[in-house]
Amino acid sequence: MAGFSREVARRIFTEELKSSNYSFRDGEDQHQYAPQYLLTPTGAKCNRVFMVGILTEKDDIGGDTEYWRGRVVDPTGSILIYAGQYQPEAAQILANMEAPAYVAVVGKPNLYQTEDGNIIISLRAEAIQRVDEETRNQWIMDTARRTLERLQVLSSTSPAPISGDFATADKVSAATPAQDAQRAREHYQTDIGHYRQMVIRALTSLEEDLAKGRSKAKDLPAAPTAKPESGIGESKIGSKAGIEEPQAAEKATQAAKKSRPKKSESLNAWPEQESDEEVETFHIGKKS
Amino acid sequence: MKELVDQISARLKEQNIQVPDAEIESRLKKLIEEFRVPESEARRSVLNYFFKEHGVMPQVRASAEKAVISAIKEPGKWVDLQVKVLDLWEPATEAISQTGLVGDGTGSMKFVKWTKAGLPNLELGKSYLLKNVVTDEFQGRFSVKLNRTSQIELLETEVEAKPASLAAQPLKIVEISEPGRWVDLTVKVTQLWEANSDSISQSGLIGDDTGTIKFVKWVKAELPNLEEGKSYRLKNLVTDEFQGRFSVKLNRTSQIEPLDIDIEVGSQSVEFTGALVDVQKGSGLIKRCPVCKRSLAKGVCSDHGKVEGTYDLRIKAVIDDGRRVQDVLINRETTERLVGLTLDAAKQMAMEALDHEVVRSMIEGKLVGRYFSVTGPRVDRYILVESINEAAPVTVSQINELMATVEV
Numbered sequence: 001m002a003g004f005s006r007e008v009a010r011r012i013f014t015e016e017l018k019s020s021n022y023s024f025r026d027g028e029d030q031h032q033y034a035p036q037y038l039l040t041p042t043g044a045k046c047n048r049v050f051m052v053g054i055l056t057e058k059d060d061i062g063g064d065t066e067y068w069r070g071r072v073v074d075p076t077g078s079i080l081i082y083a084g085q086y087q088p089e090a091a092q093i094l095a096n097m098e099a100p101a102y103v104a105v106v107g108k109p110n111l112y113q114t115e116d117g118n119i120i121i122s123l124r125a126e127a128i129q130r131v132d133e134e135t136r137n138q139w140i141m142d143t144a145r146r147t148l149e150r151l152q153v154l155s156s157t158s159p160a161p162i163s164g165d166f167a168t169a170d171k172v173s174a175a176t177p178a179q180d181a182q183r184a185r186e187h188y189q190t191d192i193g194h195y196r197q198m199v200i201r202a203l204t205s206l207e208e209d210l211a212k213g214r215s216k217a218k219d220l221p222a223a224p225t226a227k228p229e230s231g232i233g234e235s236k237i238g239s240k241a242g243i244e245e246p247q248a249a250e251k252a253t254q255a256a257k258k259s260r261p262k263k264s265e266s267l268n269a270w271p272e273q274e275s276d277e278e279v280e281t282f283h284i285g286k287k288s
Numbered sequence: 289m290k291e292l293v294d295q296i297s298a299r300l301k302e303q304n305i306q307v308p309d310a311e312i313e314s315r316l317k318k319l320i321e322e323f324r325v326p327e328s329e330a331r332r333s334v335l336n337y338f339f340k341e342h343g344v345m346p347q348v349r350a351s352a353e354k355a356v357i358s359a360i361k362e363p364g365k366w367v368d369l370q371v372k373v374l375d376l377w378e379p380a381t382e383a384i385s386q387t388g389l390v391g392d393g394t395g396s397m398k399f400v401k402w403t404k405a406g407l408p409n410l411e412l413g414k415s416y417l418l419k420n421v422v423t424d425e426f427q428g429r430f431s432v433k434l435n436r437t438s439q440i441e442l443l444e445t446e447v448e449a450k451p452a453s454l455a456a457q458p459l460k461i462v463e464i465s466e467p468g469r470w471v472d473l474t475v476k477v478t479q480l481w482e483a484n485s486d487s488i489s490q491s492g493l494i495g496d497d498t499g500t501i502k503f504v505k506w507v508k509a510e511l512p513n514l515e516e517g518k519s520y521r522l523k524n525l526v527t528d529e530f531q532g533r534f535s536v537k538l539n540r541t542s543q544i545e546p547l548d549i550d551i552e553v554g555s556q557s558v559e560f561t562g563a564l565v566d567v568q569k570g571s572g573l574i575k576r577c578p579v580c581k582r583s584l585a586k587g588v589c590s591d592h593g594k595v596e597g598t599y600d601l602r603i604k605a606v607i608d609d610g611r612r613v614q615d616v617l618i619n620r621e622t623t624e625r626l627v628g629l630t631l632d633a634a635k636q637m638a639m640e641a642l643d644h645e646v647v648r649s650m651i652e653g654k655l656v657g658r659y660f661s662v663t664g665p666r667v668d669r670y671i672l673v674e675s676i677n678e679a680a681p682v683t684v685s686q687i688n689e690l691m692a693t694v695e696v
Contacts, residue, residue, distance in 0.1 A: 009565050012609040049498060052657065089649070104657020127566065129657040137660045137682040142563070144690060146610045196694055207687045226436055270398045 002221040005153060007035065009050035009106055010076035011143035013140040015076035015198055016040050017049070021119040022187050038121070041188040042195055043181035046109055050133060051079075051124045055103045070128075072105060075140060075202040081105050089124040097130060104131045104139075110235040126278040133209075140206045144199045151199075154181045155192050155277055295333055305553040307341045312338075352420045358394035360432070363425035367430065372415045372449040386410055389430070390418070390447035398431040400424075405435045415447040416440055429468050433633070444654060453613050455522045462498035462556050464536070465531035468623065473536065476551040490514055493668065494522070494536075495553035500667055502535040504528075518552040520544055533669065555665030560616075561679055562609030564655045571603045572648035573634045601631045603651060609662060616662055618673045626676055627654050 019041050027035040037045050044179065053072040061069050068091050083091035090231040097103070107123035114120060184190060293312045300307055312334060319330040349487040349615040350377065355367035374396055376388035386401040386409055399405055399421075410416060419439040421432045434440070445522060456470035464471065478500055480492040503525070505511055514520060523543040525536040538544070570583060575597030577589035584597045602627075603618035624630050629637075659679035664672045 006566075006606060006613045008611060008613055009563070009608045050610070050657075052330070093653075104563070106657070114572070114593070127652070127656050131657045134681045135658050139681055141682050141690065142610060142685065148690075148694060156609055200691060200694060203687050203691050207684055210682070210684050210687070229565060234444075 007047040010040075010044045010046035010239070011139070011146040012040055012042075012044050012046065012051070013143055013147065013198060014051070014053070014074050014197065016044075016147070017079055017109065018077060018121050019188075020109070020121055021111065022184075036108075038111060039180060039184050039187065042147055043051075043154050043177065043184035043190075044146075044150055045180045048106065048126075049109055049153040049226055050104070050106050050139075051123070051143075052102065052104045052136045053078075054098060054136070055094075055099045055101050057098065057099050060095070066091060067096065067099055068104075069099075069238060070094055070099070072103060072123075074143075075205040076198055079109060080120075080122040081125045081128070082110075082122055083128065084201055085250070087125055089130040090128045093128045093130075097128075102131050102136050103135055104129050106133060137206055137210070138283045143217040144203050144232060147195065147199050150181065151195055153177050154185060154190060157182045157185050185245055289313065289316065289320075292331055296331060296338075299335055300338055303339065303342070303344050305338055305344065307338055349636045353628045356394045357390075357392050357397045360397065360423050361429050363423050363430070365423045366420055367423060367432070368417045368446050369421060370415070370443065370445040371418060373410045374449060374540070375413050376410070376412050388412075389446075393448045396428070396449065397436065400431060401434040402436075405438060407434055407438060407440055410440065415443040415445065417443055427468075460498040461494075461496050461501045462526050464501065464534050467485040467527050467534070469527045471525055471527060472521065473525060473534065474519070474521050474547070474551060476553050477514045477516050478553055480514070491514070494520075495551070495555070496556040497552050499555045499665065500553065502533070502668065504535060505537065505538040506540075509542060511538055511542060511544055514544065519547040519549060521547055549636065552560075557663050557674065558666050559663045560607055560609070560614045560671060560672060561659070561661040562614070563657065563659050564605055565608045565613075565657075566606040567648060567652045567656060568604040568606065568616065569648075571605065572651055573600065573631075573638050573644040574600050574602060576600050599631060599635060601629075601634055601647070603655075605655065607662065614662075614671060614672045616668050616673050617675075618676065622673055622676060623651075627651050 020038050023036060024037045024039070025031075025036050035047050039045050039049050047200060051072065051074065053074040056071050056073050058068060058070040058080070060066050062084060065085050068082065070081045070083075071078050072081055081094075085091070104127075105123060105125050106127040108123040110122045110124050112120045112122065195227050293309050293316065296312050296316075297309060305640065307526040315334045315337065316330055319325040320327060320331055320665070325333065330623060349424050352366040352368045354419065355365075357371070360367065369390070369392065371390035374389040374391045376386060379385065383403055384400055385405070385407070386399075388399060388410075389396050390399045391397070399418075401410070402554055402639075417440075418432070418434065419441065421434050421438045421537050424431050424433050454532065455614045456472050458472040459473070461473065461475070473496065474495065475494040475496050478493045478495045480490060480563075483491055487507050489507045489509070489511075490503075492514075493500045493505060494503050494514075495501070503522075505514070522536075522538065523540050523545070525538055528535050528537055575584045575587065576582060576599075577584055577592050577595050578598055579592050579595070580589065582589060582591070583600075587594055587597060589595050597622075601620040601623050603616075603623050605616050605618065607614045607616055618626065620631060627650065629647070637646055637650070660676055661679050662671055662673045662676045664674040
């Protein structure tokens, strides 16, 4: 067992997770078996994510073999999770679950770029379990704490010049949280205030849930839940979440993502983008 | 002045630079007499001038500062030290003429004297002024190097320093909290492992009443072997850390004293709270070897071959708090309580399903994704769980407390 250590499951709200577009392999030699990481705007370098939310829908989108997709909602948004033949236990549990339900998901973040340049983050589930509202509440607290910690580190780094440095994305091997933070800040121009607001919103919605008492436990939680129509395809992902943000904002984000320079794709894990002339037009904070 | 000129001339000759003494003297005079430059600065300035003139890159360095050992915090600094020689070790290569430990009132540090330096030998227990030595660092530990530009002056007065044997502190295992410390431990060997490297003669676990820790004894240490179950006083071990876990290393300077008493191995409980993210293979209903109690793989014990195993119930799980992961082991008693399933019921379940994995699945269903708080002694990478409870529900006041910390 010496030398091997399990990757920590990071706690990240879906809004932040979905704003991520910077993925890389770590290690001096970036060989194909080096672990893949997603760096989020607040500087979480994640190979694994733990989240608890509400499963609002699930579909078998596979052909001959089952391939299950679910949508999990937290106070800040929603994210798609996938489980197929290579995650048989998770797939089986997802298949047998009735939405809506509180679920805990341990999964690997997956970055996918559509043909028109949109970046879609999803989770490939390693484990899915039905949990209860209390666990969901604990997760919100947990994730709020970890996010605030990361923001704390982030605010101690110096903001990068807007022009950005193209080399930074290729300099791999950020070792410490401070280095991760620095890198995240350089890449995303992270608006710290925006993410503080996100945490506050999540905590406020949790507080309201608690104030309303446990009577609603069986309902979908009041705050931000999507009322998603079922069976919507990939094309509508941006607008479909329908959380607090107006659709337009989502679209703006999507559009902005589309025009990202391709430095994040430096490791050719994803299809290359055509548009690489625009630089750093993307500001996470524009929504607040 | 003549002396200074000779010194400079000598240094220049070392670099095969021939300069008339008069030229050196006139430059020196100008600096010292006209510009009132201190002699040492003038000397350096003149030296550098001629080096540059002849295309020799002078060694870029700050003049050595007087320093004490505890103040050495970065490599590549030139310092003067007043120290006592605390220990001399056998040099590992011919490039090193002497190596060992020097100390002053503030601490002790490894030194290396290069053969090329052509310096006189240091004597154990004597005190010296080491001039113009350069600091170095390896894996967070500092040393000083004596090279050709260094000087050694024997001091009449003895430098106060803790003797080397006391540099190692007697500690309890639980007190080990940083790598690179020299410690003495009084322990019992609780486990010996197969050495997995040619450079390791023995490794395993040693314990005292506060806990257990991994040890490694290097082949090069040339120390006698430790026996499992025996107690020893181990002197002058160095602590090490890998991924947050500590170990101690026995090297050439370490000593082993067998003890007649039997050290009680205990452990201090630690607490860990987080989400249970994985129930690992080998959890649930398992079979153990009746001889060594180890779990069987397909009915086979790695030591005793095919045996008629005895059933047991246990959980190997991973708890994760978002910052680090903690492996935990939950024994049968606690497992039965936690998941509400007795060993007999588990056997029944497995029999009906013709698959013992159903027990693990059932445990997963009850535990994965939930928040738990566990306490128990830490042994190697595991916490041996004595108590496990679901984490307390979130309260409104907790939320408010957290929100109050957010600067908006």
